[in-house]
Every structure is written in C-alpha cells, then in structure tokens.
Amino acid sequence: MIDTKYFLKGFKSIKGVGSPAIALGASFVAIGALLKNLGFSIQESIFSTFLTYALPGSLVMAESMLIGASLINIFIAVWLVNARLYPMTVALMPLLMHENQPRWKYYLSCHFIAVSSWLIMKDNYENIEKENRIDFWIGIGTATWSVAIFSTVVGYAASDFLNKDMLIGLAIINPIYFICMMIGAMKTIQISLSVILGAILGPAFYFFSPEWSILFGGFFAGTIAFFIGEKK
Amino acid sequence: MTSNIVIVIIITSLATYLSRFLGVVSAEKIKETSKMFRWFNCLAYSTLAALIARIVIFPSGSLSEIDYLIRFIVVILSVVVFYLTKKNLVYPTLFSAIILSLFSSYL
Numbered sequence: 001m002i003d004t005k006y007f008l009k010g011f012k013s014i015k016g017v018g019s020p021a022i023a024l025g026a027s028f029v030a031i032g033a034l035l036k037n038l039g040f041s042i043q044e045s046i047f048s049t050f051l052t053y054a055l056p057g058s059l060v061m062a063e064s065m066l067i068g069a070s071l072i073n074i075f076i077a078v079w080l081v082n083a084r085l086y087p088m089t090v091a092l093m094p095l096l097m098h099e100n101q102p103r104w105k106y107y108l109s110c111h112f113i114a115v116s117s118w119l120i121m122k123d124n125y126e127n128i129e130k131e132n133r134i135d136f137w138i139g140i141g142t143a144t145w146s147v148a149i150f151s152t153v154v155g156y157a158a159s160d161f162l163n164k165d166m167l168i169g170l171a172i173i174n175p176i177y178f179i180c181m182m183i184g185a186m187k188t189i190q191i192s193l194s195v196i197l198g199a200i201l202g203p204a205f206y207f208f209s210p211e212w213s214i215l216f217g218g219f220f221a222g223t224i225a226f227f228i229g230e231k232k
Numbered sequence: 233m234t235s236n237i238v239i240v241i242i243i244t245s246l247a248t249y250l251s252r253f254l255g256v257v258s259a260e261k262i263k264e265t266s267k268m269f270r271w272f273n274c275l276a277y278s279t280l281a282a283l284i285a286r287i288v289i290f291p292s293g294s295l296s297e298i299d300y301l302i303r304f305i306v307v308i309l310s311v312v313v314f315y316l317t318k319k320n321l322v323y324p325t326l327f328s329a330i331i332l333s334l335f336s337s338y339l
Contacts, residue, residue: 018320018321019321019322020321022322022325022326023321023325026325026329030294034293039237040237041237044237044238044241047238047241048241048244048245051241051242051244051245052241052244052245052248053248054248056283057244057247057248058244059292059293060244061240061241061244063292065240071239071240071243074240074243074244074247075243075244075246075247076247078243078244078247078248079247079248079250079251082247082248082251083251084251084276084279084280084283085248085251085252085255086251086252086254086255086258087255087272087275087276087279088255088276088279088280089251089252089254089255089256089258089259090255090258090259090262090269090272090276091269091272091273091275091276092255092259092276093255093256093259093260094259094262094263094264094269095264097259097260106256106259107253107256110249110252110253110255110256111249111252113252113255115280115283118276164294164297164336165333165336165337166333167294168294168295168297168298168332168333168336169329169330169332169333169336170329171291171293171294171295172295172303172306172328172329172332173325173326173328173329174287175284175287175288175307176306176307176310176324176325176328177321177324177325178280178284179284179288179307179310179311180310180311180314180319180321180324180325181321182277182280182281182284183311183314184319185277190270190273190274191273191274191277193274194273194274194275194277194278194281195277195278195280195281196281197278197281198277198278198279198280198281198282198285199281199282199284199285200285201278201282202278202279202281202282202283202285202286203282203285203286203289203290205282206286206289206290210290213282213286214279214282214283214286215279217278217279217282218275218278218279218280218281218282218283219275219278219279221278221281221282222271222274222275222276222277222278222279223271223274223275225274225277225278226270226271226274226275229270229274230267230270
C-alpha cells in the first residue's frame, strides 16, 4: 500500500540542517499555551492540531472565540486565512500524481499540506521518481504533523512556565524559518519575482482590507510574476 | 470535552480542509508541464510571501509588542546568519528567538 522505504525517507526530513522541527515545534508550543489560556482541555488541544494542522487557522479560531464570533463567522474567517492552501495544493499535487497510485492517498494526504511540509517537498521532489513521490510525501507529512501534535502537548503543559519574553522569542522563529526557506527556493525568475512581489503587495493591500490582503496581494503578485517569467 | 469547543474545532478543520480538498480536485486536471501549473506555482509562492510579510510587518499577538524597527533588524540579521552558515536553517531560527527574547527583556 505505502512503500516503507520512501515513507521513511520522507519521514527523516525532520532531521538535519534543513529540519523544520524547531520552527514547527516553536509555533505549536505557542499554540498549545494559547489554547490552554483559552480554556481548552488537553484532549481538545490535541484534537485541534490533529484535525486542523494549519497555524494561521488555529490562531484565527482562537481570536474568534475570544470575541465570541458566531460559527458561520468562524468558518469564513478560517477559510479566508487558509485559502492559500488551495494554490499550494494545486502547485504540489500534479507533481505527485501517478496512475499506479490509488486516489485516496491524494485526498487523505492533502491534509498534510502546510507551509513547512510543502516547502520541503518542493525542495526535494526532483530526487524521487514520480511513482514514489506520494509515499515520500506521506512520510514528510506524517513527520511534520507528529511534531506539531507533540509540540502542542508540550506547550499546553509548559504554559505556566512560559513568560512573555519567551513567547515573543517563540513567535519569531516561524517567520524567520519561512523567510530563509523562501530565499532558498528563489531559483527561477518566476519564483523569485513571486516571492519579492508577494512580500511587497501583501502588506500594501493590508491598508485596503486586512482580511483580503493576503489573497489579493498574492493573486496580483503571482500573476504579474507569471507573465513576466513567461515572456523571458 | 466541552461540546461547544469541539464544534468550533470541527468547523475550523472543515474550513481548512476545504481548500486542500478542492486543490486536489483541481490538480487532477492540471499537468505539471502546463502553463496553468506554472501560474499556480507563482500564486502559491506569492501568497506565502504575502502571508509571511504580513506576520512580520503587521503581527498579531505577542510579536506586536516589539517595535517594528527591532523586528526588521532581527529579520536582516537572521538572513545574514542563514548565508554565513551556508544556508543552514537551524542556526538562524535559534538565533532569532534568542536575540528577540533578549531585546524584549532589556529594551
């Protein structure tokens, strides 16, 4: 069903110099502490990371609960902030699809799509034959997802010991990891332009609409980068 | 578990899975050599860059207590560490957390 050799190869991506474990761990430790302060039980906190596994979505859920938003408003707010997962999935799955592999693997493993696992897969897929990429991906996904769940538990347990300065330190780790990963990924004109324009237009659109800034900024930046790159 | 919290968790996870699911549905019809694929690839990277830039420039939560100039300096220094350590990802991330915690305690 799942080729163990490639699964383990993917799973081992959490080790080494490019490891996402620290960045991922740091942010989910902060989430664990946040959920505890919100009144979640340990089971509920685990359940949340287990089912959602997308950091901005969990943060929006927490913020919405604090202000007592309705369920439909929570759904819309989370959907908006996590809609970036749509282009990410479309930009990843065609690389993994192979006729010899069953469809359920794709529909189940898309749950593992998050920024860190996605960037690792994008960085490594060329080294794996196409037929085996999905098993390699499931390995990466299982590893990063496990780190997230484990770190949520750690954060929940440690929340009383985490002071304000430590939480600030934890909060910067994830963006720094992503910035470095993105710089490392800037190998073609299209990707470099996408990253640079996205980083400029995203915050620029924030002045018009904070909720839509990421989607609008990302859409215009990516489309401009695409056309410039295609002309070369 | 409190039923209310459980419902919120399920709503959050459905709202999140929706984009992933629709992504796979669309991906079934898109070849990796097509223009459409390259466009979505650009959109994915630009949206991520927009998200990360927003987290650093307009943070919510604990990062917002730090002056934007300090955040900016920490980002630049961490990228320098990233290059100095031949693109190692562990050093710049640890460095950023330690230096920002220190800035936060002593400034």
